[in-house]
Amino acid sequence: MRRGIFFLVLFGLTVVVAAGTLRSRQIPATPLEQLKQRFAHRHVPSVDHTKLAALQQPFESGRAVTAACLSCHTERGREVMASSHWNWTRQEYIPGRGIRTIGKRNILNNFCIGVSSNLEGCDSCHAGYGLVDSGFDFTDERNIDCLACHDNTNTYAKSRGGLPAVSVDLRHVAQHVGRPLRANCGTCHFFGGGGNNVKHGDLEQAQFEGDRSLDVHMGTDGANLQCVDCHTAENHRMLGKSYTLSSMNRNRVTCEQCHSGRPHGDDLLNQHTLEVACQTCHIPAYARANATKMTWDWSTAGQLRDGQPFEVKDDRGNLTYASIKGTFTWQRNVTPDYAWFDGTAGHYLLGDRVAASTPVAINTLYGSAGDPDAKILPVKIHRANQIYDPVTMLLVQPKLFAPQAGEGAFWKDFDWERAAAEGMKSVGLPFSGQYTFVRTEVTLPLNHMVAPKEQSLGCRQCHTRDGSRLAGVTGVYLPGRDRNETVDRLGAWALFGAIGLALLHGSARAVAARTRGRRS
């Protein structure tokens, strides 16, 4: 009988363990198989552009190429002219501010500050020809630069005025156009802010030809996806945007659009997706190949050696000082910050009066715990020290770029006062003549550089008392991280009290028993 009970208990436990072991076996997630099959099909173009009569001419200019493109693709011009790549602005509803027309053209950023009065230095990333000043004709479709995005030869390059570089063989490029490749998008999006990986931390030149351990989607030894495989487009309206320039929860690229909301074989993990964005676990670190800029101090800019601007680089080749821009710090393999995000964002808008006592938020990601739309998202926070007018309490849009000295551009004349006056004049805002520098912060959601699943976060990196990655994320109870101090203290007293009482009572019994034994 005794043995029977023992075996019954043992049997029960064995069943539990066996059930657990069997259940934990991973069921292959079928959507992933389907995705592999879908992207194993390579796009085969239906047109060979080398055979088209319209493209058999020696093109004099980019505009001539565009005219040739539009002779067949008759409606594409209107589509591009409705896009953000062209307009650099769009209408956005900003919570608390209403509907505003915002974009690269009028929003201050936390890097080279802003394009106003500096268009000539920025136009090499405009999808058009000749955006050098406010005189640019946004209604002339021949100003569209088709090749910047559609060149498939990787020989196209833009130069002054956003025009094709003289070295480009326009006929050759025009005859070899197609779907945009990583090389097309990356030429601008990997180098924003004036260098590789300056801005985002998860978009950089290593992704041109990286491996899947760097980026599981774009890795050449993996799915080898192009940007436009996720950033799909219909009539030149592309999915995806940056929350440094947009405010609304629309037009986003999501992991779910391919992977569904229940991508794991384990339902416990699937439940996380209600509150935790996929990126949180699947982007364990950003800037995993080359460093990204973490801080930018404009206040040290303007130092000259023998009257000449100079640069300092660290031993890995990262620019740590430039006379034209100030002092930078860089970091590689950075652990993200984490924030609640509901898909809407606010922005510092030109003319906003701000106190200089706390860092000025260049953008703000909205969302909090308990908000059904909000999820925990990994972000990069880039901190800077930017020029500010203490009298008007405005962040200053300085004039930085000019082709030559004497026009008041800081990068040529190194005179902040004049650069501020020129820049603020260009945006129609006052400048008192006084300037100082204030701390500013921008929050950049991390979406790229998704790591292979083996590198994704384990439970303990968040569910832990000390050093949780989500230590700063409040409003949610995280088992393993959180506890009720009072309950834990009372509970410990109850437990150790019981142990203590048992020991005390037991030893008293032993003593009493021995005493009785001696007496008898």
Place this chain on the structure above:
Amino acid sequence: MTMGVHVYSGFERFWHWTQAALILFLALSGFEVHGSLTFLGFDQAVHYHRLAADAFIVLVAFAIFWHFTTGEWRQYVPTTRFLRAQVEYYVVGLFRGAPHPTRRTPLSKLNPLQKLVYLSLKILVIPVMVVSGLLYMFYRYPRPFGIEALNVSGLRAIAVVHTAGAFLLVAFVVAHVYLITTGRTLTSNLKAMITGDEEPA
């Protein structure tokens, strides 16, 4: 040698020992999830804690059935008779070698103190643990187009109640394990729960 009295049926002992093993396992894995100790690793602890919880609920269901079909539930009807005597026994009599104030028979297996403590486990602590545990496993955060009443905006209250109950259970187990040594001999109660037979005095 006289025959002992059979006090614990086969099922009762199976139930007791399986429950003991499960509670021990649930405590270890549960306090690992809570962040108090290291045992299986967090993910495995969560996984097996849930499985053991499923097993525990099945066991409780069988135990409830057994209690009602056999009428054994009457064992837990609380009484104040001899309650004072039982407390005095633990505080004073035990040290003087006084006899137990109550005797275990198949019809009355539990002393008045046990009746009280076990009853509160059965109708208070275990149900609170099962309910808070089920909520812990099957809670869902607010989501659009769902049934409002099923939404839980956070785990905090559920987790805190579940933790408090766990501390009570563990403290009970400690006291229980100690008090079983207060039988006729140090191990007589343990033997009874293993063999089912109360050895004759």
